[in-house]
Amino acid sequence: GQSLEQPSEVTAVEGAIVQINCTYQTSGFYGLSWYQQHDGGAPTFLSYNALDGLEETGRFSSFLSRSDSYGYLLLQELQMKDSASYFCAVRDLDNQGGKLIFGQGTELSVKP
Amino acid sequence: NAGVTQTPKFQVLKTGQSMTLQCAQDMNHNSMYWYRQDPGMGLRLIYYSASEGTTDKGEVPNGYNVSRLNKREFSLRLESAAPSQTSVYFCASSSNWGTDTQYFGPGTRLTVL
Numbered sequence: 001g002q003s004l005e006q007p008s009e010v011t012a013v014e015g016a017i018v019q020i021n022c023t024y025q026t027s028g029f030y031g032l033s034w035y036q037q038h039d040g041g042a043p044t045f046l047s048y049n050a051l052d053g054l055e056e057t058g059r060f061s062s063f064l065s066r067s068d069s070y071g072y073l074l075l076q077e078l079q080m081k082d083s084a085s086y087f088c089a090v091r092d093l094d095n096q097g098g099k100l101i102f103g104q105g106t107e108l109s110v111k112p
Numbered sequence: 113n114a115g116v117t118q119t120p121k122f123q124v125l126k127t128g129q130s131m132t133l134q135c136a137q138d139m140n141h142n143s144m145y146w147y148r149q150d151p152g153m154g155l156r157l158i159y160y161s162a163s164e165g166t167t168d169k170g171e172v173p174n175g176y177n178v179s180r181l182n183k184r185e186f187s188l189r190l191e192s193a194a195p196s197q198t199s200v201y202f203c204a205s206s207s208n209w210g211t212d213t214q215y216f217g218p219g220t221r222l223t224v225l
Contacts, residue, residue, distance in 0.1 A: 008152070033212045040200060042116075042216040043155065087154055091212065099170065100214060102154035 002026045002090055004103035011109045012078055020073045020106045022088035030091040032064050032071040033100065037085045046073070046086075075108070083110045114138055116217035118203050124223045125193045133188040133220050135203030143206045144186040145170075145214065146178060148199040155202065161186055162209040193224045 004024045012018040022032065031050035035043040049055055049064035049071060061074040075082055085105040092099040116137045125131055137144065142163045147155040157170030159178040167178050175197060177189045186205075190197060200221050204214040 031212060040149075040219070042202065042218050044216070045213045048212045089212075091210070099157055099160065100155075100212070102156075104152065104154045 002092055002101045004088055004090060004101065006086075006088055006103045006106045008104065009107045009109070011111060013111050014078055014080060016078050017074065017076050018078060018108065020075075020086050020088075020108065022071050022073075022103055024069050024071075024088070024090050026069070026090055026093070028093040029066060029069075030093070032062075033089045034062055034073045035087045035089060035102075037087065037105070039084075043087065078110050080110050080112070083108055116203055116205055116215050118201075118217040118220050120220060121218065122221045124225065125190075126225050127194060129193050130189065130191050131193065132190075133201055133203075133222075134185070135187065135217060136185045137203075137205040137215070138184065139205060139207070139215065140183070141205035141207050141215075142183070143209045143211075144180065145204040145206075146176075146186070146188045147202045147204065148172065148197075149202060149219075150199050158188065158201075193222075195224045198222060198224045 006022045033048045034046040037043040047062040054063045059076045064071040085107050087102045087105045089100040089102045119134045145160045146158040161167045161180040164183045179187045200219045202219050203217040206214045
């Protein structure tokens, strides 16, 4: 089976940089995804890492270390609108990687 | 392009009542999913349809049934609602089975009394 761990809450101030970590245990591995959810609304896809290293998309970056079974989401120049829950997810290899297994989510609060 | 739509947005049921949650996508996606989300928890997969004509159980299928009506529509049915099914239900779709990007609907907030 698969399991993921991420912190339940993170607080940061506007303009700062914050890192949300995710560690996973899997019997195999396709890649690590990140999703954002505002106020219980529809989760939206942010990024996907299949290979080691950093992927950058604007103010958001995502990092993966396959050897450490670890990844993180880095948010720079934080804005109030970044207050949301962030979920990491891995694909379930038992079904040809078709099912996503989500972590419990990290609630990010951005303070002025 | 509406993306993924869900109806209803809110619903209150009494224990033992039945209802069907509707989901439709207009992105010509092959795969569709139903998740539930409970407070402080991630998304748990209830059922999925890898392609039109197929459905299969996810992590928490007990008490639910699904129908992949056509390529666009995937419904979730609660035959006899229980308070433990109080949750927010999300439908999602992806272009193909095994692709990471899933697109989610706005959710249905269900309360079972």
